[in-house]
Amino acid sequence: MTFWMRRVRAALPWVLVGVLSSGATLIALLPAAWIAPMFAKATNGHINLADPSGSLWRGSATLMLAAGTDASGATVLPGRIEWQTAFWPLFTGRVRMQMRQTDAMPDAVRVDAQLRGATLSAGxxxxxAALLAGLGAPFNTLDLQGDVRLSWTDWRSFGSEAFGQLVITLNEMSSRVSRVKPLGSYRVVFQAEGAGxxxxxxxxxxxxxxxGHGxxxxxxxxxxxxxxxxxxxxxxxxxxxxxxxxxxxxDSVALVFAR
Structure with a gap:
């Protein structure tokens, strides 16, 4: 073995350590803004993370609802969504994250994702209700007022299949298109059962x-x-x-929707 080959062999471990350290540092410093376009794309522009700050690992953003790519009529939820992502589990192929909304979600939820599936803890x-106007028609036409509460069980997804229950409670709802106030209180139960x-x-x-049933x-x-x-x-x-x-x-009308 030549002198230069011995020098390269001795230096190689330190080069690898330097490369890995630099890569880890760059990943750790990824800005929170990096995730915002990806989130908007995944929801077709309906749910957006606006005004992101911090990093991908510890950051915050505001939740904005929009009809799509046009954000002219978008609405913003008061407060901020805060998240923390564990760094080391990434090396085992897992993403572990805690998220909460400062004004609307008192208890944080956990996200545990890997290649074969993901789990969102109950929360x-x-x-x-006025926040829904940002989604466009028919919510912006109805201009709903009232309180909306979303609660869900542990939500598990495996590829294109999902399992869990989401309950939406709408309390004391009213609308600008009706003089009757309140119109009533309602409950929507969405049950994910695998592929359907x-x-x-x-x-x-x-x-x-x-x-109704859908x-x-x-x-x-x-x-x-x-x-x-x-x-x-x-x-x-x-x-x-x-x-x-x-x-x-x-005194009744049919509610029919198919797509």
Whole structure:
């Protein structure tokens, strides 16, 4: 072995340490802004992380809802989403992250992801109904007011399959297109069952009564339900009912959606 080969062999471990250290440092310093475009792309521009700060490993951003790439009518949830990502599990092919929303989510949730699947721990978040207007039609037309609470069980995904339950509770809802205030309180249950899912809508109280059942199978979405009014609110709710669906009775309309 020549003198120079011995020198290269002796220096090689230190070169590798230097390369790995530099790479680890660069990864650790990745800015939070790096994840924002990826998040927007994954949700088709509907859910966005705006004004990101910090790093990919410890940072924060505001939650913004938009109709798509056009953010002119977007709405922003007060407070910030904060996250912390564990660094060393990345070397075993896992992503472990804790997330919380400062104003709307008192308890942090955990994300544990690897190549074969991901798990989101059970949690909940409360938001004002006005936030939904950022998603565009029909929410911006209805201009809903009230409180919306989302709660979910442990959510597990394996490739294109998902398992878990999401419950959306809408309390004391009202709309600018109706003089009846409040319209009522409602409950939506979304149940993910592997390759498909079901959605059930029910009314807990109120003069505007909504109900229905929907399914999601192989990318196809269908929903059938009805909206009706209590007798004492029939006249004042007639315009809203006509806006919601096709009449199928004296005081009710059909809620039908398929894609």
């Amino acid at each position: 909940g978040i409360g938001v004002p 899912a079901t959605l059930d809508l029910s009314t807990t109280k109120g003069p505007l009564m909504l109900s 399914t999601l199978r192989e990318g196809a979405v269908s929903f059938q339900g009805s909206a009706s009014s209590a007798a004492e609110a029939r006249e004042n709710l007639a315009g809203l009912l006509n806006l919601l669906g096709r009449p199928n009775g004296p």
